[in-house]
Amino acid sequence: MKRILVFTALLTVSSLLKAQTVVYTSNGNEMMSELSFKKERDIIKKKFSKIFNKEMFVGTKIKKTERRNDSIIHFISFDVKDKKSKKSKMESLLGKEFSNFKFKDITGKEISLESLKGKPTLINFWFTKCPPCIDEMPHLNKLKKKYNNSMNFISMTYENKDAVNKFLSKKEFNFKHIVDVKEFTDKLEIESFPLNVFLDENLKIKVLESGLPYQRVNGKMVIKSADSFEDIIKTLNIK
Structure with missing residues (x-):
C-alpha cells in the first residue's frame, strides 16, 4: 500500500x-x-x-x-x-461509530474502542518517516498536556514496536501508542498520513483532519500552532 x-x-x-x-x-x-x-x-x-x-x-x-x-x-x-483524490472510506464513516478494535499499546496495556467511551478521543495515524507527522508532534503534545484529563489521545501506526521505540528515543510524542496494526489501517483504507480522527464521547467520528496546517514564515513552511485542532476539540463536549 x-x-x-x-x-x-x-x-x-x-x-x-x-x-x-x-x-x-x-x-x-x-x-x-x-x-x-x-x-x-x-x-x-x-x-x-x-x-x-x-x-x-x-x-x-x-x-x-x-x-x-x-x-x-x-x-x-x-x-x-501522489494520486488523484477520491472519497476515502473514512470520509464515508463520518457520523458513524469508529471501527471496533482491541489492541495492546506499546507498554503492553490493553486498549479497546469501548475503553475510550465517555470521553472525546483524538486518534492520530502516522509513521516514523512522515515529515508532516513529525512536524505536528510538538503541537499535539501541547494539546495532550492541556486536555489530558478530559480526552483520550491515541496514536496508531502500521510500523512495528522496535521502529517506534527507536523513534521515540529521539523524538517526543506523548500519546498512547498502538503499533503494528497494518491489517487495521488497511481495513480502514488509510493511505494518507498524518490522519487525525476526532471521536465524540459516544465513539462516533465527528471530524477528520490531515496534518496541522502549515504557514509560510521567512520563506519556509512551518506549523505555527494547533489552534485549528483546538477549535475542533471545543466542539466535542469536553467535561
Missing part, C-alpha cells in the same frame, strides 16, 4: 479586496486573489513533485465560505498526494 504524505499548506499571500471579489485565506486576515491562489497551487505541486521525484496532485479543501462586505471569502487548505 502506498504511503502518502499529506501536506496541508496555509495560504499567506495578501491581495486587496475588491467589490464582489472571490478571495482565499487560511485565517481570515491574509487574503489571496484567485490568480495568486492558482499560482501558489502550482508552486506547491512543483515543489513536492521534485521532493518525491514523481508527479504529485494538489487538492483544495474549502473548509467554509463567508461574505464580508462585498467579498466572498473561501477558507481553504491544500492536500498534496
